[in-house]
Amino acid sequence: MNAPNIVAAADFNAALEAMAEVVGREWVIRDSDAGLDSYRDAYSTREVAATGPAAAVAPLDVKQIQGVLAVARQYRIPLWPVSTGRNFGYGGAAPRQPGALTLDLKRMNRIIEVNERHAYAVVEPGVSYFDLYRYIQERGLKLWLDPAAPGWGGVLGNLADRGAGYTPYGEHFMAQCGMQVVLADGTVVDTALGSVPGARAQHLYRYGQGPWVDGLFTQSNLGIITQIGIWLMPEPPGYRPYMVTFPEEDDIHAITEAIRPLKLNMLIPNAATTVGLIWEAAVKVTRADYHEGPGPMPDSARRRMAADLKIGNWNFYAAQYGPERVMDNDWKVIQEHLGAVPGARFYTADERQHDPAFEYRAKLMRGIPNMTEYSLLNWVGAGAHIDFSPISPVTGEGALAQFHIMRDLCHAHGFDYIGEFLVGWRDMHHILMLVFDRTDPDNKRAVRALFDALIDEATRAGYGEYRTHLDYMVAIAGTYDWGHGALARTTGALKNALDPDGILAPGKSGIWPGSAAS
């Protein structure tokens, strides 16, 4: 394998020197620099050394990326590109392979264009949701963005990882239109209509003529995305967030059955969430307020907490967008369907004033980035998290089966189930947030055992994960193994074609360079 630890120290230093010539000395962060710590996995579940790069280099533009790539190819040093690197539940800015060289794209933080007429933006990798939101607000543009839960996340990086948000534009990759990619050999590719010189529609139509390659560069190590176009939502004439609480755990069956037709018929137009009790509670209270000691929180404590906070075992958040009259009409249908679940209780914004959970959800669903959800890490002391995220069908039996598998495994391993279902066009992302104490080695060991069990059980039941933490990319890729790994062999062949030296993000999504073995 083309591992950096087989690059001789003298070569590695020579490479860093050469890269310093390209990007400027201050933008090469070495082992000796305190700054290098920010490229470690702050929430690593490993007891010993957290994964970290041997150094980091931060280019300013495409030309500098090309210069860095040339050096990397010469010395065969693997680069691990990161945009803002804030996806902490999946490994943050850390490389898959210890000792790689992080290619930090944070300096490339230009907002290339925000087009109000056609409702789209074009951004570089370093642009956060906060940055883009501020830009739009300062200019008074009637556009909404679709932030991930933590607003410091990167617009481009989240989309490239096929992340999700909470507005009607919650499926980020589906809103992507236009991409600039730098390949390992330094070739700059403007995809689709962007390849027509002077193109007038490159951010209006996703494709061009011939194979559409953009999807190849998502969750990928086949190229470095340096610009992305993303469609934004025009400000609607009205907005009404709402919440519905449901008392019992197994209500997830009836809730999901009620959601499916509403979602398919777009009466729920946004990426709505069915939030489990503890996820909902944890932005307001801590575990210690209701339970001390190890093991999962007992049912009695959970019920007490639910009653205190006036929340349910499940809490459904969605919103209406449109003219008042249309929302009035739809509201009746929504109430009829979701209200048919026994114990359902509806809340509007007026009825949840000063509730920080409702408040931040209402912000997310109208595209206002914030950091509130982050506070749920306070659920335990020194909280960190790693997420397990299988795709569920939008069916009662599917959701219930996944919930039971994941809750039971969590409990068996001594953890609380902290989960939510995020409903897309035909699926649900079931997000299990495993919150643990990052100062406690036993707790971390238990997380790892639990994670392995989750992958096994979910796979056995026919559920695949949509995204995963660095440490589990190989394992999750291994679950996509139909036809003797036909898909992996295909992506492997593409990897060898576009990056024959194997220098881009080895191990990302479980794809290792093949040529390096020879």
Add this chain to the structure above:
Amino acid sequence: MNAPNIVAAADFNAALEAMAEVVGREWVIRDSDAGLDSYRDAYSTREVAATGPAAAVAPLDVKQIQGVLAVARQYRIPLWPVSTGRNFGYGGAAPRQPGALTLDLKRMNRIIEVNERHAYAVVEPGVSYFDLYRYIQERGLKLWLDPAAPGWGGVLGNLADRGAGYTPYGEHFMAQCGMQVVLADGTVVDTALGSVPGARAQHLYRYGQGPWVDGLFTQSNLGIITQIGIWLMPEPPGYRPYMVTFPEEDDIHAITEAIRPLKLNMLIPNAATTVGLIWEAAVKVTRADYHEGPGPMPDSARRRMAADLKIGNWNFYAAQYGPERVMDNDWKVIQEHLGAVPGARFYTADERQHDPAFEYRAKLMRGIPNMTEYSLLNWVGAGAHIDFSPISPVTGEGALAQFHIMRDLCHAHGFDYIGEFLVGWRDMHHILMLVFDRTDPDNKRAVRALFDALIDEATRAGYGEYRTHLDYMVAIAGTYDWGHGALARTTGALKNALDPDGILAPGKSGIWPGSAAS
């Protein structure tokens, strides 16, 4: 180049014999068989020999495809896969390269699944819109499909060519979910979640973990798609098609400006069309009814025809879908916007009874396949057509500029402008149907001269085509040449990686096998 004409006749015959062993003798169609004519380009603009294959072979299933591929690799015979091959405006079932071997997938016509609960279908290449519609009707399923204008077209083939329809699901590739592909080496790949054995959500969520490859196989020669999942529209509670006529040619500016906000805000939820006068008229009358002789129809004749048929120089077709009350509310906004264009006149279905144009448009927008549009080829005697299809921004100036370029070039070359704009989420497909007399060599020569001029002028103005006829794939690919052809070099590298022998559809989308040159 790995051309079939350099395969020795004896080898070619030996290969056909070997393929007959695989698929059965009756499914190898040879030069001597009359059936081979159906694989020619019936609407070829060439004066001499129309492009045709040397033979055709029709496998029944994936196993037979693998058998045929093995023979093709052994003898290095290029295969040209076709599904139903009915895209006559773009070359039909003919191969790009004369003498190739057509791989006809019409026998693979199974409807694998239609799922009403989740609103999707899974089909093989040979399934037409008529087939799928009949299947749904027979079972009384509350699902609508989204047919291309001619209902005999293939669901899979149209999607694979990134075709479009007229309902809210009009962008076919965006509704794709799940794909099975056979690569040149015979590897069968189930993409995305389909690669998780026993997958429960492969037609509910488009992606998996790792690079999303599905787009690679659209407008492509990188693999043979053998199954595709496609989302269908749940039957809405109400449906109201409507038409708005506009008197003047340059109204396209004001019309398009009115459409943009309605489309962005989904008050026009479907893929709506702004249809030019002659396209609209030609399903009802012929050119000879209003004008004899060569050259474009004069303005006076066009005006007489418009008056007789009660249509405009532009005719906008769209529909509302939903509960009556919501449609009532939206209708006011729609009327306000489109009605602001001077001379706009609204028609509902009641007001256009017995109008075959309104009737077939109303069917298309509610997902009922039909063949009515085909009759517009009667505009001239022995009518054939070839389509030129640039992408336009949804702006008045963009639409007007494209219309002027295309109309003026049509007129200068002696043709009528027969065009329509199909509005997608952020773009318009501007479809120019060049109707010509396929028995007239001069007329065909003129079409070719016009087509070359259209490519040149559109490219100079910054407009790229979304799809093209076989004969122009190389030329159109050449217009996507930013960065010294970076995109073409990338797809070329992928081609070599997945099809090193260069046997799949050489020249498709302008991509030729590279390895064969060595």
